[in-house]
Amino acid sequence: MRSSIVIAPLVAAIVGYGSTIALIFSAAKAVGATPEQAASWAGALCLATAAATLYLTLRHRMPLVAAWSTPGAALIAATSGVTMSEAVGSFLFAAALILLTAALRPLGRLIERLPASIAAGMLAGILLRFVIDVFVQAGQSPALVLPLVGIFLLLRLWNPAWAIIAVLVGGVALAWGLGDGALAFSLQITTPVWITPAFDPAVLIGLGLPLYLVTMAGQNLPGYAVLRTDGYQPPTGSILTTTGIVSAVTAPFGGHTTNMAAITAAICTGPDVHPDKNKRWMTGPFYALNYALLGVFGASFIGFFAGLPPALIATVAGLALAAPLTSAAGTALADDRDRFAAMMTLVVTASGLALFGIGSAFWGLCVGLIVMGLDRARAK
Secondary structure: OOHHHHHHHHHHHHHHHHHHHHHHHHHHHOOOOOOOOHHHHHHHHHHHHHHHHHHHHHHHOOOOOOOOHHHHHHHHOOOOOOOOOHHHHHHHHHHHHHHHHHHHHHHHHHHOOOEEEEHHHHHHHHHHHHHHHOOOOOOHHHHHHHHHHHHHHOOOOOOOHHHHHHHHHHHHHHHHHHHOOOOOOOOOOOOOOOOOOOOOOOHHHHHHHHHHHHHHHHHHHHHHHHHHHHOOOOHHHHHHHHHHHHHHHHHHOOHHHHEEOOOOHHHHOOOOOOOOOOOEEEEEEEHHHHHHHHHOOHHHHHHHHHHHHHHHHHHHHHHHHHHHHHHHHHOOOOHHHHHHHHHHHHHHHHOOOOOEEHHHHHHHHHHHHHHHHHHHHHHO
């Protein structure tokens, strides 16, 4: 037993929660969630993360730490014209697809064969608007946003994840100093709020299917790669079954999807945690405990974020997504053969195009696959 077994999951929880909670708040606002529903959403995600992590680590004796889908939250936040009930219906649909992937191995192989450039192009298109919005807000609130961009650019040279925490803390202090927003904090216990799902076919295709795809391509597959890099063979069937079940259970309370952690997973899986890789699974229960506490007291933070100026929320969310955007764009454009198809996927997704009530992520995926198919046919 080492102190790092306790410290590493604490750092991972702080970084994971602090760097993306603003994005969850933006997603909740985009689908018209009430403050109570937003608090339930955040609490459900934290408890689902805790439950999935605790079960998987104890079951497999590996540091299989879970998280919520950050690209999925960005997708939801970029959505318009969707009600909270319809969003919950799409969350359940995505959970069902995850469970179906676990049950049908051919489907899992099909998802794994989704061209990386197209999947990354769709993800980059989703994230691009958030990063651009940072500089839109800079033009409207330069005194608040520009110092935060400077803080981020400097601190990311030391540690990109902690740079986001610094932007959030510094932004709150700066907003208070400028008299912008009503800053208040009170300790509250989260009350689960049941949201009856509504199943609109257009929303299921336009939001639920892309949510499933970006969760698989943007979270689970990178999460598996992190585990393999550190010497583990991830039990993909068990992971998908577990995360699919907890996603389905928490969806009616607002939680969108639970999956393997990608970026923060590396904090708990590497040799700095413990030189013996067979002992690193012990980070799991501590990680689960941290997220359980965040889930129970999640309502405290939602009320706090509700009082922050919109420019600050947009800045924190956009800067937090800058690194994932860079990674996704790099993957999308890496292969010369598929570069044009990937770029078409990116621009259609980023455009916000909505046809027949179906959002741009789906159309970006369709356009990219069609262009890629035509390019491959011509090459033959």
